[in-house]
Amino acid sequence: MRLHTSLRTAFRxxxxxxxxxxxxxxGIIIGVAAVIAMVGIGNGxxxxxxxxxxxxxxxxxxxxxxxxxxxxxxxxxGSAGTLTLEDAFAIKREIPGVQxxxxxxxxxxxxxxxxxxxxxxxxxxxxxxxxxxMWSFTHGGPFEERDVKTSAKVAVIGKTTxxxxxxxxxxxxxxxxxxxxVPFTIIGVLAPKGASFFGRxxxxxxxxxxxxxxKRVLGVKTIPRITVSVExxxxxxxxxxxxxxxxxxxxxxxxxxxxxxTIRTQEELANMATATSKTMTTLLGFVxxxxxxxxxxxxxxxxxxxxxERTREIGIRLAIGARGSxxxxxxxxxxxxxxxxxxxxxxxxxxxxxxxxxxxxxxxVYITAGPVVYSFxxxxxxxxxxxxxxARKAASLDPIEALRYE
Amino acid sequence: MTxxxxxxxLCKTYASGEEPVHAVRGVSLTILQGEFVAVMGTSGSGKxxxxxxxxxxxxxxxxxxxxxxxxxxxxxxxxxxxxxNRKIGFxxxxxxxLARTSAVENVELPMLYRRNPxxxxxxxxxxxxxxxxxxxxxxxxxxxxxLSGGQQQRVAIARSxxxxxxxxxxxxxxxxxxxxxxxxxLGIFQRLNDQGITILMxxxxxxVANHAKRIIVMRDGKILTxxxxxxxxxxxxxxxxxxxxxxx
Numbered sequence: 014m015r016l017h018t019s020l021r022t023a024f025r026x027x028x029x030x031x032x033x034x035x036x037x038x039x040g041i042i043i044g045v046a047a048v049i050a051m052v053g054i055g056n057g058x059x060x061x062x063x064x065x066x067x068x069x070x071x072x073x074x075x076x077x078x079x080x081x082x083x084x085x086x087x088x089x090x091g092s093a094g095t096l097t098l099e100d101a102f103a104i105k106r107e108i109p110g111v112q113x114x115x116x117x118x119x120x121x122x123x124x125x126x127x128x129x130x131x132x133x134x135x136x137x138x139x140x141x142x143x144x145x146x147m148w149s150f151t152h153g154g155p156f157e158e159r160d161v162k163t164s165a166k167v168a169v170i171g172k173t174t175x176x177x178x179x180x181x182x183x184x185x186x187x188x189x190x191x192x193x194x195v196p197f198t199i200i201g202v203l204a205p206k207g208a209s210f211f212g213r214x215x216x217x218x219x220x221x222x223x224x225x226x227x228k229r230v231l232g233v234k235t236i237p238r239i240t241v242s243v244e245x246x247x248x249x250x251x252x253x254x255x256x257x258x259x260x261x262x263x264x265x266x267x268x269x270x271x272x273x274x275t276i277r278t279q280e281e282l283a284n285m286a287t288a289t290s291k292t293m294t295t296l297l298g299f300v301x302x303x304x305x306x307x308x309x310x311x312x313x314x315x316x317x318x319x320x321x322e323r324t325r326e327i328g329i330r331l332a333i334g335a336r337g338s339x340x341x342x343x344x345x346x347x348x349x350x351x352x353x354x355x356x357x358x359x360x361x362x363x364x365x366x367x368x369x370x371x372x373x374x375x376x377x378v379y380i381t382a383g384p385v386v387y388s389f390x391x392x393x394x395x396x397x398x399x400x401x402x403x404a405r406k407a408a409s410l411d412p413i414e415a416l417r418y419e
Numbered sequence: 420m421t422x423x424x425x426x427x428x429l430c431k432t433y434a435s436g437e438e439p440v441h442a443v444r445g446v447s448l449t450i451l452q453g454e455f456v457a458v459m460g461t462s463g464s465g466k467x468x469x470x471x472x473x474x475x476x477x478x479x480x481x482x483x484x485x486x487x488x489x490x491x492x493x494x495x496x497x498x499x500x501x502x503x504n505r506k507i508g509f510x511x512x513x514x515x516x517l518a519r520t521s522a523v524e525n526v527e528l529p530m531l532y533r534r535n536p537x538x539x540x541x542x543x544x545x546x547x548x549x550x551x552x553x554x555x556x557x558x559x560x561x562x563x564x565x566l567s568g569g570q571q572q573r574v575a576i577a578r579s580x581x582x583x584x585x586x587x588x589x590x591x592x593x594x595x596x597x598x599x600x601x602x603x604x605l606g607i608f609q610r611l612n613d614q615g616i617t618i619l620m621x622x623x624x625x626x627v628a629n630h631a632k633r634i635i636v637m638r639d640g641k642i643l644t645x646x647x648x649x650x651x652x653x654x655x656x657x658x659x660x661x662x663x664x665x666x667x
Contacts, residue, residue, distance in 0.1 A: 018531050029519065329515045332476065333529040333578070334504020336497045412476050416515065 014339045023346040026319075037315040038355035040308025041395065045359025045388045047301035050366045052384040055294025057377035062286045072112075073145060074253055075282070076100075076239040076260065079273035094235030095273040098223075100260055101139075101239045108255045110247035113141035116223050117238040120231045124178070124219055126190045131177045134218050135192060137226025143169075145242040152186045153201035156222055164224040168192075169201035171218040190219070195229045197221060207375070249278055298384065302391065308355065309395035316348050316403035327407050328415025341408035348400020349393060356392035360385055420451040422485070423585050423617045424473060429482035431468050431640075442468035444640040445482070450619065452585070455612040457628035458621045460637035467590075469637065470621050474507055474588045475499045487585045504532050508579025512591035514571040516563040522574045523559040526550055529582050549577040553607055569600035576607060580616070587611070589620040593627055599661055605630045606654030630654060 027034045078096040101116040118137040123130055142148075143155045156167045168190065175185040182202045189196045197219075206215040227233050243252045253276050260274055320327070327340055363385075367378040431443040443465045450456055460466040471477040472484060475491055478499075484491040487506055494502065509515075516525045526546040530537060537545070550556045553573040563571050572592060579587055589608070593601035609630060612618050620631060628634050629652045636643045 014531050015536055018536075325515070326517055329517060330528070330532070331500065332474075332503065332509050332515075334500050334532045334582075336500045336532070338497070339532060413471050416511070 014335070014342070019339075019342050019346050020350075022343055023350055026323075026347055027350060033315065034351060034354075037312055038308075038351050038358065040311040041305065041352050041355025041392050042308075042359040042362060044301060044305030044308045045356050045392055046362040046366060047304055048298055048388040048391075049360060049363035049380060049384050050370075050378065051297035051301045052294055053363065053367050053378040053380040054370070054376060055290055055297060056379040056381055058290040059287055059294070060379050061377055062283055062290065072243045072245065072249060073279040074241050074243070074249060074256070075277050075279075076104075076241065076256060077275045077277065078235065078237045079271075079275070094233070094237065095264065096236050096239060096260075097234070098236060100263060101236070103259060103263060104239065104241060104256055107259060108252060110244050110252055112242045112244045113145045114239060114241050115139035115142040115145060116236045117142070117240055118223055118226050118231060118233060118236050119238075120226075122192050122219070122230065124174070124190045124192045126178050126188055129178045131174060133171075133174045133177075135226060135230060136218055136220045137223035137231070138220060139223055141242075142220070142240070145240055148206065149204045150201045151182055151204050153199070155201055161222040161224050164228055165222060166195065166197045166225060166229070167200045168197040168219050168221045169203055170199050171203050171216040171220075172205040173214055173217040174219055175202055192219065192221075193230055195225075197225075249280075253278065302388075305388070305391055305395055308392075309352070309399035312348055312351055312396060313399035313403060315351075316344060316400055317406070319347070320344065320403050320407040323407075324410065324415050324418040327410050328412050328418065331410065331412035332416060337408040340410075341404045344404035344407045345397065345400050348404065349396035352392045352396030352400075353389075356389045359392070360389065420453060422449050423452050423454075423487055424448065424450040424619075425483075425485040427483040427485075429469075429472065429479050429484060431465075431472060431477070432480045442640055443472070443479070446640075446642055448635070448642065448645075450617065452617050453612070453615050454633060455608070455618045455631045456620070456633045456635060457631035458619065458635050458637065459623060459625070459628055460643075461623070464637040465640035466621055466637045468640075470588065470590055470619075473586075473619065474509060475503045500532075501534060504529060504534075505582060506585050508576075508582070508584040508587045510572070510575050510579050510587065510589040510592045512594040514563070514568070514575045514595075516571055516574055516578075518564065519562055521560050521562055522550060522555070522566065522577075523547060525563070525574055526578045526581055529578060533582065546577070546581060549581050550574070552580070553577045567600075568596050569603060572596065572600075572604050573607070576604070576611075580611070585617060587616055587618045589618065591621055591623070593622070593624075599658075601627065602654050602657050602661065606658060609654055626652070 076096065078094055098116055101114055105111060105114040115138045120135050121132065122135040123132050140156060140158050140161055150169070151172070153169070155169060156165065160167050170185050172182060175182050178190065179185040179188060185199050185202055188199050190199060203216065203220070209215050223236070241252065241256065243249050257272070257276055261272060264273060266272060330340060364380065367380055370376055370378050426446050426448040429443055429446045430441070433440040433442060446469060458466050458469070468477070472479050475486065479492055482492070486502065489502065491499070491502065517528065523543065523546045526549055527542050530542045530545070536542070547556060547559055550559050553576050555570055555573045555577070558566060558570060563574070566574065592608075593604055596604060605627065608618055608620070618631070622628050629648055629650070631648060632651065633645070633647050635645045
């Protein structure tokens with residue numbers, strides 16, 4: 014039988030049961046759309062991280078206090094409190110090529126103003142912090158070196174926190190918030206920065222001088238983190254090396270002991286985040302692939318029903334001279350047409366879903382050619398794989414039995 | 420005259436159940452080109468099994484079957500398919516047309532499975548000619564459910580002739596038709612036979628069988644009698660005597 018004749022026969026058989034064909038293809042449609050959309054979302058997240066790195070600059074590095082480990086449970090970076098303010102001052106004083114240094118302390122705190130209150134993250138930093146993080150202000154401005162020296166009760170507020178407590182960013186400026194009963198005057202509102210690499214809302218924050226945070230609110234002596242920015246044109250790796258040597262020296266660590274601090278560059282952190290989202294993408298893509306296989310089983314099921322229903326037709330075709338292979342090809346084409354059609358509609362649906370997701374949420378979706386081609390090829394393979402058994406069954410029918418079938 | 424069918428001690432045994440069933444036990448038979456043979460017999464006489472073997476739908480257990488000089492017993496499945504396609508036209512009791520497929524496309528069907536297919540235009544032309552020949556050219560675009568039983572059987576006959584077979588096998592072709600329509604169909608068979616087409620027809624009605632030239636009666640898997648028809652009925656004459664009805 015000529016190929017185009019087989020194609021026509023197959024198309025006609027599918028059009029005869031439009032609703033059934035559509036429902037059968039639905040499994041593949043959803044599978045393909047899911048694979049493409051999921052991988053698209055994963056890629057979008059990855060791209061966002063890359064964009065953030067580009068925006069923040071690759072000249073920052075962070076020194077984390079060593080992790081505390083008690084009873085086999087690690088407290089994570091900065092939990093042991095091995096870094097001190099003196100370490101931060103030393104870095105600023107002794108290492109050439111350092112542009113800015115800020116110790117960072119943080120804690121969660123309920124802050125209130127009037128009858129409004131909000132649970133947020135309190136950050137204690139130096140005045141350099143805002144230039145290091147390239148963080149600008151929509152209203153007001155940063156606190157200064159003098160405020161840090163005097164442990165001034167001034168604060169800058171993130172957009173989310175401002176909206177939660179004061180309802181608008183303008184309202185926040187000049188107001189007083191109480192943090193654990195200590196009143197702070199708001200002198201600036203930070204420009205929105207969105208979610209961090211690791212998904213935390215960076216705008217949900219209250220930033221105060223580290224001196225005020227340590228003495229007046231948190232009551233701590235050590236700091237979990239020091240952020241350092243390197244002058245443009247200077248090697249980040251070199252500064253990392255020097256910072257490492259300096260702190261080892263200051264902490265009097267013998268050469269063979271594990272250092273009680275960790276240094277991470279902005280780039281490394283970004284890579285960590287990218288690796289995480291890559292794993293997620295792979296996982297999501299894999300789960301979605303399973304739905305493609307389920308779709309294939311749906312096709313096999315309907316093809317088996319179709320073969321049974323059309324036993325008489327198969328008998329007639331065999332009697333008038335169709336070879337087994339003609340019947341096999343006919344049913345295989347039907348199955349593959351179903352899955353390919355499903356694949357095509359699924360691709361369309363994925364693009365539609367991506368457009369809707371980007372309209373309704375800040376989540377970027379980034380569809381690349383890879384998953385489109387992969388899922389389309391996969392759906393074709395599913396059609397052949399799951400169409401083969403029913404087609405074989407049809408082809409191997411005994412013409413006499415088939416003709417007698419009621 | 421060249422022999423179309425030559426059977427030599429043909430046997431068919433089914434191994435179903437504990438006891439093997441001997442459906443056909445040693446049939447030897449020769450049918451020449453241009454013959455019109457009716458095969459009769461009660462159910463269980465082995466005539467259906469014999470028809471399946473003659474139609475190359477089934478293979479004999481032993482013995483030899485030459486169809487148009489080709490030894491059928493040794494052919495494989497695909498070769499049997501090709502042989503059915505080229506050499507045999509089937510007409511069934513229940514017509515066996517493809518539903519929801521137009522008459523002309525039903526007639527074209529055997530041409531689609533030819534090893535050297537014609538162009539689509541040639542196929543269409545040939546199919547329309549074939550429909551014309553059985554007097555139903557005007558209904559080429561109708562689907563089977565839009566046609567009467569007699570019309571459906573005509574389409575089936577047009578289909579059976581499309582690949583110019585050497586043998587037309589008709590299994591109870593008038594079994595589902597009223598007497599007038601039966602007569603018309605038998606008339607078509609006789610006309611085709613006069614043009615030189617060899618026909619083998621299974622029936623259990625003596626009256627139908629008497630339209631053939633030769634009658635073979637089977638019993639218990641063997642040929643009981645094999646006689647030439649003495650007073651052959653001519654469908655064309657009968658139709659004149661039948662009360663005229665409006666034939667659609």
